[in-house]
Amino acid sequence: MEDKTKVIIAGAGIAGPVLAIFLTLKGYNPIVYERIDTLADSGLSLCLQPNGLRVLSLIPGFIDKIVGKPFERIAHYSILGDEETVLVDAGFPAKLPELTGFSMMGARRPVFNRTIVEYAESYGVKIIWGHQLIALEQGKEEVKVTFANGASDTASFVIGCDGLHSSTRVCLFGQEQVSFTGLTQTGGISPTPEVFGKVPTMRNFYADGAHLICYPVTDTLTSWAITQREPEAKETWRSMDEIRQNAFKKSPFSEWGLGAGEIVQSADTIVKYGLYDRPELKTWHKGRVVLLGDAAHPTSPHLGQGANQAFEDVYHLVRLLVQHNPSAAAPSTALLSTIFAGYESIRIARASTLVMGARKQGETRVVRGIDACKQRNDALRVAWEDEDAVLAAFLDTYSHPFTGQSEI
Template sequence: MAKTKVIIAGAGIAGPVLAMFLKAKGYEPVVYEKSAQPTSHGLSLALQTNGMRVLSLIPGLLEQVVGGRIVELVQYSVLLEDMGELSRIDVPGQVEAATGFGMKGVQRTVFHRTLLDHAKSLGIPIVFSHQLVAIKEEHDSVTVTFANGKRDTASFVVGCDGLHSNTRECLFDKQEPSFTGLVQTGGLSETPEELRAPRIVNWYDNGAHIIAYPVNDHLTSWAITTQEVESQETWRAMDEDAQQKIRDGPFSQWPYGAGKLVKSGTNIIKYGLYDRPELESWHKGRTVLLGDAAHPTSPHLGQGANQAFEDIYHLVRLLVKYNPEAGEPSTELLSKIFTEYESTRISRTSTLVKRAREQGEIRVVNGVEECKKRNDQLRTTQGPFSEEIYREIMQNPFEVGHSEVSI
């Protein structure tokens, strides 16, 4: 009997992971990607406890992931009127000791290649240069048309095609993103001596913020957030003259190791941060959205990829629950699965999107007195990296040892 075919739009971070789960559960996934080849752009992401739990369900995957371990969160003020350490918590280390899953910074391109290679090793086809442009529903199937004129038909479609999702546009029309007023400039640097510890570090000043964390045993990824005019999300490195201006600019003078990172930065990129309209539903007929295609978020909580992994866990959990033999599901059954998936995920992701936006507002404030107020907030347990908030995020999507999905 032929296996139930699933088209996955997008071979970024989420698409290959979903494909691995579906393949293990008896489906026949095929992943289509609009780019001509795996991206060489982008900097890094932090795999957090919740995301790593999901990845741990795929045999042999986490052992291949190269990254920098993170056990501590440290915050500094570089404001001349209020200089010094603001807070230091070791909750990531505590959570790792208790559950076996902590935090790990990874270079995005390296991590992406690892996911693609692992998916291919399991026999999952990943087809590049195929941009989804149209979706046509049939009684018991769905046909996808690509920009190159080719078509494919499957039982259902999952849109994992990110912030600029064509799948989302096909389902719910084009929705213009809105610029938040914040721009990030980031790069990769050899880790200076004072930052050679397994930690995320935040530095705060008047109108600017820097975050940094290790992505392997010798490289650190960093990003500066400022309020500036709009800068498009190209994710491509700036030209060499523009990069040198960043290296020679005022951020290269920041203390506590931040300046050394900026001064030696490579692959420096600049990009605007955008909000997208919140969706009331993530599916229509036989097509459903996942990850940034469904709930794009600003990066200030580092939960983008991790929330996509939570999406994957719950979507697969419900497919297994209601379609345990991985047979051809009716539209009615898919509607039941997708609706329950949404009811589980929309409220949680909406909360985290709002919390990430608030983080950005806390990090980048203007005026000495406002900055002092921010610093006082960050010194307390009610700050954005408090133990309570961290543990609340990290307890999902399942307790260690109690996964409803196994491979």
Template sequence: MAATKVIIAGGGIAGPVLAMFLKAKGYEPVIYERTDAPTDMGLSLALQPNGLRVLELIPGLLDKIVRCRVDEMISYSALPEDERELTRSRSQLAEILGHGIEGTRRPVFLRSLIEGAQERGIPVHFSHQVVDVEHHGDSVTVKFADGTTDEGSFVVGCDGLHSNTRVSLFGKQEAIFTGLTQTGGISPIPEIYKGPDLHPFFNIYGDGVHMIGYTINETQISWAITQREAEEKETWRDMDEARQKEFKEGPFSKLPFGGGELVRTADKIIKYGLYDRPELQSWHKGRVVLIGDAAHPTSPHLGQGANQALEDIYHLVRLLSKHNPSAAPPSTATLESVFTELEQLRIQRTSELVKKARKMGDIRVVSGVEACKQRNELVRTMFTSEVAKAMFEDLGTNPFEPGKSEI
């Protein structure tokens, strides 16, 4: 009997990881990605304990991912009336949870995932943009923009913020600008952050601005500045040379605590608006299910976007193993059980994290001296109390079974 074919829409982070798990379970996944090659868009991401626990379940994968652990958590105030270090602590997450926070350059990470999938015999087809899905009794046909089609037992939409799979299931839903933009770059590590086992994860809080940064390898830091301003498109593409030069010479080039140096020395700078999307009450229809940003896009203020997608994958594969242990072509009723149980586990959790991320953005970016001073004291409380520890413990342990080493 031929293996059960699963069509995965999207070759970003979630798609290749899901494909590797499905292949190991006896399915025959195939990935379709809209871009013509592994994308070089975006800057970096912070792999957190929950995400790393999923990735380590794929033998040998973490060994091939270039990443840099975070050893020091630092917060500063750049407010002229209150310029100082707010908090500093050595990260103990790895000792507590088995994993800490690890920064990685996004395009490099994506290429490693695509290569990992291809090495396991998983086809990856670029230049294939989903435009529609058509349900049959025991299969789904996916239609692509170039006029081609493919048919599989079921489809998983991993096609991100601009998911065409989502549109084909639930129609087009307008994104809402949050009032915040981010400008970010990749820069050499400044002197202030050089030192044995320093590898910082830092926050710089100013008046109407917040800067975050972390090491992504032994020589570079990825950073992003969030501020309230006019709407920007959600492109995640490089600024043109003139805009980059203007930004590098602008007011942020004078940020203290290494922030200005990072701005001035960036090898590329991108800018994008931050948007919210309507919350879905269901992630599936028939034999098609959404996961990751296609299902629950979130603002980046908790760094949980990719990590939550990895949690989705863990549970989807676990539930497929539970309800369809033979990996035979599942009935529509079996898939309904899998997808419904996935939603029961994941919708509330991801919804809460989306709201927490939005709230964190509002906390970080405030204007006016008094409001900024209050924010600074809140930051001190957050990162010197058990609140931060409890949050990270939740991200490291929930929702996995203690000591679980397989799906």
């Protein structure tokens, strides 16, 4: 492996191991450094969608390894006082496999993370735990990376896949001021209620000042998250202590009907975190270092596109490396600049549109006051009235990052 071009990837979360597999397949020698000491059980779930699954399908055999649950319907419900009613019940997700080749699928995040890490290791990818990147020193032909434990390493170039709290991003562009959106999320994993029936469905419940989304992640488990407006909560995936969990399980959310309250009551572990906005970057690279996924374009979770957009990033970055550097030889800084600029020209505008769309979705979902809630519900009914038009919008999102033959 020593004669192959070495690439350091910061982050062994969702995107880093996927990228490492593709780089290995294309003749590079990627080494992944991860800040935490071992695989964590933090995080709840991923909504894997056709655009992301299309990229994952390019890894031989990996799709079959994913533990998840495809869903066939999307439903929206109103929970306003005594009014508990269906607003929308759409069946188009069942058509997606035929139309796109892939389903919408719920998966437990830690299970997916473990699966992709083990798959990367089976390709010979070296993953080194307990190494948090704290400094970058760029030279003419390589980058020196220094870690918090005092260790260091060098590589031809560095790709920061280290997520929302990216150290790579800070090293490149400095510490940014983050702003609290006024929204928090509280979520968990629960046994799927019998009232949900046999058809796997993504469900949205709209109340006064709160919204709950849930979807199956296995045949028997459902992931859920409640978004509400309240004072600031720290932006971490930390479990509530037992006292707070028990209090939440007895909160007014537990009294919601249509199965929503039941999943709150029966959750095994509940986590809570604040949702924050970050300044949008105009460029994702500097010299021989580039950002990918949440490190480049952190997003709120309301569209479920975070992981899928990271996989689109992976596709286009690898595609451009193959196009401009087919031999996988050590690239010059000028060649990397061409590759990274091409990657940004394709990805920045699209990612920005989806980040703004997710933010708007969160604002629209969570409104206060009965009149405002009824207006929201009416608007939702109208927006979903033409299911073919809704499907067309989803298909537009799912037409990326490529149609037809892959270029990697």
